[in-house]
Amino acid sequence: MQIIKPEIGGIYDHTLSDKPWAPPGVSLIAARRMWTTTRGEGAVVAIIDTGVDYQHPDLAPNIIDGRSFVSSEKDYMDYNGHGTHVAGTIAANGKILGVAPLARILVVKVLNKNGQGTYSDITQGISWARQWVGTNGERVNVINMSLGGPLPNKTMHRELIRAVQDGITVVCAAGNFGDGKDNTPEISYPAYYPECLAVGAVELNTRAASFSNSNDQIDVVAPGVKTYSTYLDNKYVELSGTSMASPHIAGAVALIYSRYYLRFKKHPTPDYIKEHLHYQAIDLGKIGFDHLYGYGLFSFNIDGGKAIRLIMGSRKYLLNGKDYYLQKEPFLQNDTACASIEEISDLLSCDSNPVPVDTNLDNHVGEIEIWN
Numbered sequence: 001m002q003i004i005k006p007e008i009g010g011i012y013d014h015t016l017s018d019k020p021w022a023p024p025g026v027s028l029i030a031a032r033r034m035w036t037t038t039r040g041e042g043a044v045v046a047i048i049d050t051g052v053d054y055q056h057p058d059l060a061p062n063i064i065d066g067r068s069f070v071s072s073e074k075d076y077m078d079y080n081g082h083g084t085h086v087a088g089t090i091a092a093n094g095k096i097l098g099v100a101p102l103a104r105i106l107v108v109k110v111l112n113k114n115g116q117g118t119y120s121d122i123t124q125g126i127s128w129a130r131q132w133v134g135t136n137g138e139r140v141n142v143i144n145m146s147l148g149g150p151l152p153n154k155t156m157h158r159e160l161i162r163a164v165q166d167g168i169t170v171v172c173a174a175g176n177f178g179d180g181k182d183n184t185p186e187i188s189y190p191a192y193y194p195e196c197l198a199v200g201a202v203e204l205n206t207r208a209a210s211f212s213n214s215n216d217q218i219d220v221v222a223p224g225v226k227t228y229s230t231y232l233d234n235k236y237v238e239l240s241g242t243s244m245a246s247p248h249i250a251g252a253v254a255l256i257y258s259r260y261y262l263r264f265k266k267h268p269t270p271d272y273i274k275e276h277l278h279y280q281a282i283d284l285g286k287i288g289f290d291h292l293y294g295y296g297l298f299s300f301n302i303d304g305g306k307a308i309r310l311i312m313g314s315r316k317y318l319l320n321g322k323d324y325y326l327q328k329e330p331f332l333q334n335d336t337a338c339a340s341i342e343e344i345s346d347l348l349s350c351d352s353n354p355v356p357v358d359t360n361l362d363n364h365v366g367e368i369e370i371w372n
């Protein structure tokens with residue numbers, strides 16, 4: 001068993017913004033729409049992986065506990081980088097923002113510095129995460145497993161079933177052995193187990209990633225190409241793989257757990273979570289379920305899944321990689337991008353309405369109202 005090995009795009013000492021910044025994948029699933037209600041408070045996500053760099057400033061405040069099951073590496077520090085990248089997508093809260101920036105991270109190290117591990121260590125890690133209790137009574141709500149192998153394992157499967165029965169949603173990377181076709185199945189475990197949520201990968205323009213596995217157990221897809229997140233030694237890195245798609249969904253599930261508990265003072269069941277993700281997903285492939293996209297791209301915006309690129313000084317813009325045209329050219333003024341509010345509102349499926357000038361009020365130049 002090993003990590004779902006990603007492609008490395010580049011390693012950086014800095015982020016792309018001077019202020020806390022949500023990478024494009026976090027934005028594509030519309031995580032920010034949940035942040036006015038919750039940023040993941042109270043939710044605990046167990047990351048079963050290569051460990052996590054618990055000294056990274058974007059991650060350190062959210063790490064609640066950890067343990068290593070790798071006999072040759074007693075510390076749950078990450079010496080590979082994979083688990084640290086996964087953790088950033090789920091719950092970074094510093095220079096970059098993960099999907100659920102106030103969720104807590106339980107580090108479960110089952111893979112060594114080479115990204116490899118045994119079924120025995122992984123099963124022990126799942127069992128420990130399932131039974132773990134925090135100092136304030138916290139319990140694990142979500143498990144992320146961005147790892148896999150071609151063969152099933154009965155002992156690991158039994159432990160996953162126990163975790164789900166105990167109310168934990170298990171989110172898994174679908175695998176990186178795909179060929180871009182939905183009629184040639186590629187199988188990876190544990191993602192293929194029906195108790196788990198299998199997550200495939202799409203590019204930021206919502207096209208299926210060429211490497212993403214396809215089969216009859218794919219639940220949803222999420223961004224997994226050129227995913228920007230935390231890395232070893234306080235750095236950041238772009239990685240591609242279904243390993244990067246899975247934590248987008250694990251973070252989303254943490255937000256759902258948190259919001260559900262805030263409203264109802266109890267946690268949703270894994271079955272509820274799975275149905276919610278299926279229902280909320282944006283259909284991208286064949287109508288309904290298909291083996292490549294599952295039920296589609298999960299987003300907190302049911303009209304989402306839009307990657308829009310405006311070109312200053314040109315009416316042409318790109319929507320999910322296709323050319324469209326605005327009525328008015330956007331432009332730069334004092335290094336600030338300016339565009340027609342009405343047209344941008346239409347692109348974002350918002351309603352806007354100009355308010356006539358009223359000389360009896362302070363409205364001397366007109367106003368515009370936007371509903372979203």
